[in-house]
Amino acid sequence: MHVTVEDAERSYLAVIKGEPPKAEELPRPTECPRCRTLNLPEAVYCLKCGTPLKLEEMVEEYKQPALLQELVERLHRLEEELRLLRK
Numbered sequence: 001m002h003v004t005v006e007d008a009e010r011s012y013l014a015v016i017k018g019e020p021p022k023a024e025e026l027p028r029p030t031e032c033p034r035c036r037t038l039n040l041p042e043a044v045y046c047l048k049c050g051t052p053l054k055l056e057e058m059v060e061e062y063k064q065p066a067l068l069q070e071l072v073e074r075l076h077r078l079e080e081e082l083r084l085l086r087k
């Protein structure tokens with residue numbers, strides 16, 4: 001599925017205004033599994049609580065190296081935190 005910036009912006013505006021986006025023309029907002037916040041369809045993390053929203057899709061999405069880079073950096077930070085917790 002190809003999502004343009006314009007699609008994402010329209011969907012984001014709909015979320016802000018509280019309007020349900022039209023499924024046939026807008027990508028669906030991603031609901032956070034933890035806090036139920038509606039996020040941008042392409043959001044990687046929940047805007048509110050930071051929960052990763054679509055790890056599986058990110059791994060498959062070669063066209064977005066920036067997102068993958070962000071994921072890798074985030075995992076490295078988590079590893080570092082775990083290491084500190086184990087001490």
Ligand SMILES: [Zn+2]
Pocket residue numbers: 032033034035036037046047048049050051
């Ligand atoms: Zn959340």
